[in-house]
Amino acid sequence: MDFVGKRKIWFTISLLLIIPGLIFCGIKGLNLGIDFTGGNILEVQFGKNVSTGEVRSVLKDFGLEKNPVQSAEGNRIIIRTPSIDEEKSSELINAFEKKFGKVSILRNEKVDGVVGKEITNKGMIALAIASILMLLYIAYRFEFNFGVAGVLALLHDLLFIVAFVAIFRFELGSSFIAVILAIIGYSINDTIVIFDRIRENLKLQKKRDLNVLVNESIQQTLARSLNTTGTTCVTLLALILFGGETTKVFAILLLAGILVGTYSSIFIAGPLWIIFKTMREKRGKVQAQKA
Numbered sequence: 001m002d003f004v005g006k007r008k009i010w011f012t013i014s015l016l017l018i019i020p021g022l023i024f025c026g027i028k029g030l031n032l033g034i035d036f037t038g039g040n041i042l043e044v045q046f047g048k049n050v051s052t053g054e055v056r057s058v059l060k061d062f063g064l065e066k067n068p069v070q071s072a073e074g075n076r077i078i079i080r081t082p083s084i085d086e087e088k089s090s091e092l093i094n095a096f097e098k099k100f101g102k103v104s105i106l107r108n109e110k111v112d113g114v115v116g117k118e119i120t121n122k123g124m125i126a127l128a129i130a131s132i133l134m135l136l137y138i139a140y141r142f143e144f145n146f147g148v149a150g151v152l153a154l155l156h157d158l159l160f161i162v163a164f165v166a167i168f169r170f171e172l173g174s175s176f177i178a179v180i181l182a183i184i185g186y187s188i189n190d191t192i193v194i195f196d197r198i199r200e201n202l203k204l205q206k207k208r209d210l211n212v213l214v215n216e217s218i219q220q221t222l223a224r225s226l227n228t229t230g231t232t233c234v235t236l237l238a239l240i241l242f243g244g245e246t247t248k249v250f251a252i253l254l255l256a257g258i259l260v261g262t263y264s265s266i267f268i269a270g271p272l273w274i275i276f277k278t279m280r281e282k283r284g285k286v287q288a289q290k291a
Helices: 007-028 052-062 086-100 114-141 144-168 175-204 210-242 245-290
Strands: 039-046 069-072 076-081 103-111
Touching: 007 144, 007 245, 039 086, 052 069, 052 076, 052 086, 086 103, 114 144, 114 175, 144 175, 144 245, 175 210, 175 245, 210 245
Parallel strands: none
Antiparallel strands: 039 076, 039 103, 069 076
16 A cells, blocks of 8 residues: 555545644633533432442432542532532432432532643643653654654644544543543554664665655554554443443543554655655755755
């Protein structure tokens, strides 16, 4: 398969997926959860063992079934909701008592989005530091062109995820930062494997046409990339199908990120490296001629 020769097609596909989502994000914004906007934490204790699924069945009547629900020891349930007034809190407690019997309120307090904002800020700092260190490492371990191509491929993945959550209106909590960092680690690992094969082939075939060499390198690592992604996707699909509501969004976003990370490693990173390397070689020739 001519991965490099069809790079305009891959770049166009990426732009068609990312740009509409970013436009939608600019118009509608992201659907931020209570970790960022603030809300209520309601902790109740039931007189008997009650599952989170049963609690969600009551929350569904109030439009709150997708909010985090956590079980704890002693028949306790912790519910995080958007900001609700005392009247709605009382209605919710009455609905619990009607279905499950006596309910004791252990905690009902409002929280702000400071924690989520702090996590976001630290996450963005961690992301910036990780990107710089990866660029420096790849530039040292391989060459600068590899580093730039790898970081741009990561930026491609991040923009896609932002566009994805904007279009489908997933509610974002603090776990979104964990999703982003996990996708970065997964994607750059796959990209490094391909870059390493390109470097090995460059040593053995220095005068080989770069397009042919990169195509062969991607083809040689393709089975590894697809097998690794496939086994990971099976696990995430199981989590989506059989996991709880609070883990479902996390798994969906991680699945989308891993798929697009694999796509960028195969179709974006290698072609970008050729573009930068060709530009650098042309610049070097021009400077040599001037000298």
